[in-house]
Amino acid sequence: MKHRYRRFGLGVVMALIVLVLFSSCTSFSNLVRSQVEGIPSWVYNPVVSSNRTAFVGKGNTQLIFNAKLMAYEDILKQVSDFIGEPVQDLYYRELTTTDAIEDFGLNIVNEYSKSDSRSPSQYYLLATADTAKLESKRTSVYNAVLQRDEDIAALIRKADSAYRANNDIEAIMLYFDAALIASEGPVTNKKYELDALLAKSITFINALKFSLSKSDPLQATATVQLRRRSRLLSPKVLNAPVVAEFDALNSLGARYADSLLFNTASEGFIQFVPYNYGLVGNGSIRFSVDFSSAMLTLAERIPQETLEPLQQALDKHGIDFSYSLVSGFASKKIIGDIREYEYTGTLRNTKEALSALLELYDSRGVTISPVSLIQEEEGDLYDEVALKAPGTNLVVRGKAGVVDESQIGDQSVVVVTGSIQLWDMSKRLLLSDTLEVEAVAFAPLAEDAKKKAFRRFGQISSSLLLSSFF
Structure with missing residues (x-):
């Protein structure tokens, strides 16, 4: 009976020895490795208290100063990976000038350099940080990641529902909204990433x-x-x-x-x-x-x-x-006339407005023949057209006159007003009326200003009649 207990006790002791040896195997190998390489043990096995987190920065380059800067950058990268967002730009200056980052309770507590003429310089920095502060920062970042995941997932569900209802454009817009959220920062799911969301919207667009x-x-x-x-x-x-x-x-x-x-x-x-x-x-x-x-x-x-x-x-x-475009009036016989008057009421012998009208309608495939029309009354107009242009279907007739002339500096300014009407000869019916149209023009010479104003009147008023032709 005593031999049985002795054997049992020996087995427990051996098991404990194996367990201790196994758990310390990694630490032991790191210790041996650091001794072989001639560097401090903390490079591979930093020992810190339970409320601190260690970061070992490593730099390797020809100049010892640059190697140290690389070690700082390595620490910042590790901190970035730990909390889930880049911190290099925000804390690089603080760390390299004070050997500390206050927000994380981080301090450089040890450093080691190694340099010889036969190999690049090596620099090692040991930093410890307040674990609670790091985790607090990581929690806010992680929560933001989770919120992005949740928001994107909700938009995708809405997009899928819209797509099933044949509202493809709504689905695409929802994927655009999801892409905007993805552009704000990291996500945990590949299909929530910016490129993936844009690729999905492109698939919908291509369809x-x-x-x-x-x-x-x-x-x-x-x-x-x-x-x-x-x-x-x-x-x-x-x-x-x-x-x-x-x-x-x-x-x-x-x-x-x-x-x-x-x-x-x-x-x-x-x-x-x-x-x-x-x-x-x-x-x-x-x-x-x-x-x-x-x-x-x-x-x-x-x-x-x-x-x-x-x-x-x-x-x-x-x-x-x-x-x-082909006008329904393209095959009709159409004539036109626009009379131009001076400020005094004298009839001018120019046809600037009519020329502008003829050019516009000719470019649209409608031929209007110029015919001088002098009758003002509607009944007399029909008789005059029947006499001067038998077989005419439509008549474009108008008049315009100078209502104001002035001099501003070296420029003559002229204002012209008037109107144009479209008449149906067979029905003896007014089809369209531009009502009063005003045109303003200026030029060094008064006569040039008048011609420009009448032409501009013709362009504006003739464009107002287009709806009757097309």
Whole structure:
């Protein structure tokens, strides 16, 4: 019986010896390694109290001073990894000048350098920090990471729901919102990272497909459908903001870029009509989803190079519609006259306003023949037209006069007002009236200013009649 207890006691002792040897194996190997390399044991096995955390910074380069700076940077990197956010820029100066970082209760407590002519200089720094302060900082950072994860996950769930309901653009916008959150800092899930979220939105954008139906190039009208590319079905994309971009002419005949906004609503398509009657006669209309505001928001917080693939996808997803406008009056016989008067009421022998009108309508495929018309009363006008231009269908008639002349410095300033009307001869009916139009112009010479003002009047008033022709 005594032998049994003796054997049992011996086994327990041996087990304890093995356990102690095993637990101290790593420490022992580090001790041997430091002795072999001729460096302090704390380099591989720093010993600190339970409320402190150790960081060993290592630097290795030709100059001893630079090696020490590298050791400082190594400590800052380790602290950054510990708390989960970069601290180098914020604390580098404080650490290298004071050997401490107050916010973390961190101090350099030991250092060692090793240098000889045959190998690079080595520098080691031992820093200890207040564990509670580090963990407090890490907790706030980690909480921010978790909050980003939670917010992004919620947006993705909403995006998936929108996608199932064929609200593809809403889904894309939600992924944009998630990308903005991801740009604020680290996340724990790969699919929550900025690049992954932008890549997902690009997938949705690449699946968008525009098509045209019931298009009329002669009237620049079309039904524009937006669908999602799919292997089995091509569902309509609902509630999508669609922008139509085109060139137009302003009231003075200058070309400019214009756009109109539409929405596919619950139908999945839009009916395009050129509400801007200044639309150039021959051109192309670009239809695409309007992501302009969203892209501006993204560009404020995300680097341009990161957004480049997204921008490329957006540039490719639209469709172009070429047109060549033809007026319903193009085959009609049309005559026109605009009389110009001096400030005194004297009729001028110039036709600046009429020339501007003829040029504009000729560029739109409508021919208007100039005919001098002197009758003021409506009934007399019909008789005069029947006599001077038999078979005429439409008459453009107007008058304008100088209402003000002044001199400002070396410039003559002239103001012209007037109106133009469009008449249907067969129906003896007034189709359109510009009402009073005012034009102002200036030039060194009074006569040049008058010509410019009358021409500008012709440009403005003739553009106001376009809606009656197209």
